[in-house]
Amino acid sequence: MAYHGHKLLEEYIPTNVKGRTIIEIGSVREKLSGQNSTGFFMDLCVKKDMNLVSVDMDPKCTENVREEAKNHDNPRFLAITMRGEDYLAQIHNFDYLYLDGFDYDHKQHSQVRKDRYKEVLECELTNENCWKSHLDMVKAVADKGRPYSLICIDDVLTDDHCFSEFKGKGETAIPYLLANGWEEIERKYQAVIFKKIGPGEDTPPPQHF
């Protein structure tokens, strides 16, 4: 199976994380092999006693989150219909953030999908809009991380070594993070993961959902 970035984020979340929260921007749209980050994170959150906040601009995807929850054992989750940029602008801090929102233009999107962007977001599915969305999101959170926080951006690589010719979702967001207090830990599964520069924290204060 070809994994996506949700697997990379999971690999860096330590064991003692009870009460922490994963925020994903870009909820499950279709259950494709290696995708469905929402189901993957719900499962992880149940196992680790964490919370999931799943944000998508499309109400159909928000409904998918609620449907997905039925497949898990009492997950603690919020399903929010909102632009990721707007949601992240209003939070004060975060634990783990997974960015898999506005699609980049890999030239294989269906007309239905492109039309959905026009209907729901009132804009075109273009690389420039994808890059702006992800840049605005990292700008909104770059100074809101806790010492142990992680940010994972999906769909940035074609394989484990090379950036995509289409640049993917990190084209402008990655340089911004690197210039604003974050360092890259690993690139894998078409994704990149970052941690805050500075000492980490072994025993975080518990959080209440």
Ligand SMILES: C[S@@+](CC[C@H](N)C(=O)[O-])C[C@H]1O[C@@H](n2cnc3c(N)ncnc32)[C@H](O)[C@@H]1O
């Ligand atoms: C690649 S899909 C997410 C896939 C999902 N993470 C998974 O693994 O199944 C991208 C999603 O981002 C949503 N999206 C696009 N622009 C957005 C924005 N500005 N804010 C929030 N969601 C957005 C789309 O509606 C779509 O559902």
